[in-house]
Every structure is written in structure tokens, then in C-alpha cells.
Amino acid sequence: MNFTIYHIALLTTFRTKVEGGELALSDTEYFKLCETVLDGGFTDALDVERYHDEQAVKQIVAAAHEHQVVVIMSNHDFDKTPAVAEIVKRLTSMVDYGADVAKMAVMPQSVEDVLTLLTATNIARQTLPQPVITMSMGDLGKVSRLAGEVFGSCLSFATVGAASAPGQIALENLRAELEDLKLN
Secondary structure (H helix, E strand, O other): OOOOOOOOOEOOOEEHHHHHHOOOOOOHHHHHHHHHHOOOOOOOEEEEEEOOOHHHHHHHHHHHOOOOEEEEEEEEOOOOOHHHHHHHHHHHHHHHHOOOOOEEEEEOOOOHHHHHHHHHHHHHHHHOOOEEEEEEHHHHHHHHHHHHHHOOOOOOOEEEEOOOOOOOHHHHHHHHHHHHHHOO
């Protein structure tokens, strides 16, 4: 009998209430949770929210790298889509803080907002040394989850069961769509 063994990387994310999660945590509690995950060797990649205490963010990034854990630094704006320059500035600050991957999710109010996010993604792809992940949320933003690769987003998110963010697409649907749109 032949078995194929796949290594599937585990990304650990705890989304605080400020960033769209369910639970409000102090910076101390948030970083203690991150430290516990790292010290236990429970993950391959850790999502670190950018807009916490700057020194604590830098310390957890250093700790993650000491544990050979990839840092995906993130920021979520559930109210709006910032201007192109602001999105690029936020992604740049994540790279400056040591992120291996910079991630930004925004809430579009119009088609123009989706274009703003995709334009910022393209600029970040051209100017930053690290990969970026970006997406517009909700129904308007679904196209960014499907076509993000064209503009420079290196990854998309799908659901298995209930969605954790507005506009997420079911895995069985997303796989086929991404394959159809894959750049050769």
C-alpha cells in the first residue's frame, strides 16, 4: 500500500475584536497568547496584528523568527477602504517591522474601492521585497479573492464550513476558479 504524505503548513490566527474578531484582548493578553503558540511549537506561521504596541509587535516577530515560524502581519479595516497611499503605507510598515508576508483586508463601499485595493496591491508587489496578501471583503470584494494573483496578492482564503470574514468563498468553488484564473 502506498501512502503520500503531505505537509500542510498551519497558520495560527487570533483575530481581536478591534480587527474583526469576537474577543477583545489587551495587548498583554494578545501577545501572551502568541507566545504560548510559539513556545509550544504549535504552528508553522503566525498571524500578528500590526496595530498593537509597536515594541511588543517587534518582540513577537523576533520570537517567531527564533522559532522558525513565518510571520504574516495583518491589518483589517471593516469600515472602509483607505486610499491607495495609505494601504501601501500600512503594508510597508508591516515589512519594516519584520513581517515575512504583509496582509491587508478592507471593506469596499463601491467598485472604485475594490479598484483602489487592487491598485495598492500592484504597487506593493512592485515596491516591497516581501509578498503581500490583500483582499476586499463582502460581495463587492469577491473578485479580489479570485483575481488577486494578477495584481500581486500571493494567497487567497476559502471557507470550509462557516465563513470567518464577509465574502469568503467555499473551498470547493474557489479551487476551480483559481485554477481557471492561474497565471502561466
